Amino acid sequence: MEANIHQEQSSEFRKKHPPGLYLLFATEAWERFSYYGMRAILVLYLTATAINGGLGADKTTAISLYGTFTSAVYLTPIIGGYLTDRFLPRRTAITIGGVLMALGNFSIFLHQSMGALYLGLALLIIGNGFFKPNISTIVGELYHINDPKRDGAFTIFYMGVNLGAFVAPLVVGLMDYRYGFLTAAIGMVVGQVLFNTLGNKYLGDIGKESAKKVQEHTQTVSKAPLTKQEVRRTIAIVILAIIVIAFWTAFEQAGSSLTLFTEENIDRHLGDFIIPTEWFQSLNSLFIMLLAPVMSMLWFKLSQTKNGDFKTPTKMGMGLITVGLGFLVLIPATVMVGDDSQVRVNMLFMVFTYFLHTLAELMISPVGLSMVSRLSPLKLTSVLMGVWLASSAVANKLASVLATYTQSLGYFDIFGLIGIVTIVLGVIVLFVSKPIAKLME
Template sequence: MNATLSKQGRQKHPPGLYLLFLTEMWERFSYYGMRALLTLYLTTAFVSGGLGFEKSAAMSLYGFFTGAVYFTPLAGGYLSDRYLGRRLAITIGGVAMALGNFMLFAQHSLVGLYSGLGLLIIGNGFFKPNISTLVGELYSDQDQRKDAAFTIFYMGINVGAFIAPLVCGYLAEDIFKTTVEGVVHYGYRYGFLAASIGMVIGQILFNSLGDRYLGDIGKRPVGKSPDPQEAAAAHAPLTKKEKQRTAVIIIITCFVVFFWAGFEQAGSSLTLYTDIFVDKHVFGWEVPTAWFQSLNPMFIVIFAPILSSVWIKLAASKKGDLSIPTKMGIGMIMLGIGYMILILAVLQTGSDEQNVVVKSNILFIVLTYFMHTLGELFLSPVGLSMVSKLAPIKLASLLMGVWLASTGVANILGGKLAAFTQSLGYFEVFSLIGAISIVMGAILLLVSRKLVQMMD
């Protein structure tokens, strides 16, 4: 057995992994490019290219949108498992998201806003659970390359997430800036157009190269698979062990809601705090606010390979690798530490947006994003791999949707918390998020041994 595992470790990854890497990279370029601009677009005055929302209303809408984006994978996962097949669902989702971003570009109005966001919500539901499940289907359950494959795939997510705010933020805040009668107009529309084009590029790659590099994987619903064992498994009742593993996925999903509620402040309260209270000048040049959204994916691209090699060394050691619940508990604690660093900045600046006397050093927000990134690396790719390993075949995409739905619940909760920064203040909200994350991480560490027994 050891010789087999060693041989697997030396094998190259299938080329289909890199096709899925590129497809997901362009989808994340589209999503994070739009997300980096959304709060700024909502709160900027109409005459300046925005929609003139109140900040609390904008952050609530942002939270609802980013929450709904991660709820619809439940329906998308179910439909693809039962009726569509994963490949068709990915195409439907990609086309819908490209159209959604194009609506935001074409219609500078509430109609354009809500129709565009609606298409993005629907499209993500079809796309997101199925692209991750396809990665797992490239490997057998015993293939030791699967964790490494999800790390590579996760880097694809974050390459797109790194590039998107730079490109879309630059288009929005610099290139299309004009002055008419002393009023500054921002080109948010062109940032949304770039996001739409990125989604189109990803779909062209996926559909033109899919048959060549993926073969028949994901073409049929699970119950109609040509593999007799897979087809039989799709109709068989769950075993006791499968029920226990499904329970573990759901339990850990409930815990990570608290992580994502804090992590997803990046696009709302952290963006507004950075815009108003952080000294963004570097060598005399002011960094665009949207560019700070690239810190997290940049850190992931840098540190994901390092952390992956650490997991490999731990697995080869006598003590063995850390368990999945242990990694996730540590990740939640790291997120909390990130907020404790940011609280030091808030103590200097206060929360009065109308009378900003002191601005915080840019390093505070950089260190906050760094700790959040480390926490994410301990939690998110591990979670994707966990669902791929533990989920029964008949529920694979549905349970991936459940995992993603935790981000949906978290974004709605996070939107409410972000809105409270306008009434309670940044110090109170950031302190609360940090404390809850640390406490929930500690609880997850305490119950990790029991969860490992259930995972078997």
């Protein structure tokens, strides 16, 4: 059924992006508003004293809990992907996930306690497992496999991710922590209302059936073994998922060590106004909204040249090098701070770091989502999307472990280690990009 929709609309899709992309853009924007609004204040909420509206946890405990949560958020999509590949329609799964995430934020708002926090985080983790792999997969289903606009479409979709992520810290940074969680819950509800009222109009029948039923409609035998080509492509996806663990381990310092470094050591004065620490987490999203159209156009223009676009592994190697450079930018700042917790350094250090991290993210994340949706065997699409997201699960926990060491070893050692390791790994990936690209065919 979905294949027929693609055939009927193929000529239109060659000319412009389908309107369904922008509905998914809006749905993801509100979901990311919810997630990043909560993420921006989670460590600060945990470490703030009760009189300041927090739970009074020590920094090491707060970073560890933050890492466990963000890790689990990216692990449950494997289960959600499995269920939708076999039983649940993707659009139903997105709705279930959205409702659970709204309830999760609302429970944290209702009661200021560790018990309410654990309940809320559990609901957010489960809900995300249903939501995350399926909305990305539906984006891929809007396009033909060889449509040159696919990478650009995922980059545009990624702007939706970052529109929500940009606005959320700015909003919740101006209110008490509890009401920040309430705002995140409201954002999730708005997104679901849009998705469920406009889905039939702009998505047609896409996502209304499980992958297993789609295969039956197209007379594909779901129990047939994978072809050699499908096996090679699956191996390539798994290899790249392992490689990007290093990237996400570096990138996900944003919610923990970079937030604490900003709070403790960045001069946040802008005249008489003190910039809230949460606002710095909006820099990444701001840069993505500015740079995503440029990168989308760049990938498309390169695809029209004689040599073609960069291969996916090449882009990922470049991304690893760039994220490493972002941490090396902070090394002079950590030297200036030294052991004196009273020293504050210019905020441009952090601004430039987030700029480089954004460039790196655009070389890896939307490109990776496009690759998985394009190369995955139909019966494994959601599972492999879950595997791709699971690389972030491992990375988030590694990121929190590294971040806790900033409290004992210091920021200089940890930021320097992350920078050097990611740059070296990026260079290695560039050298092996051709054999990986051959697996992808």
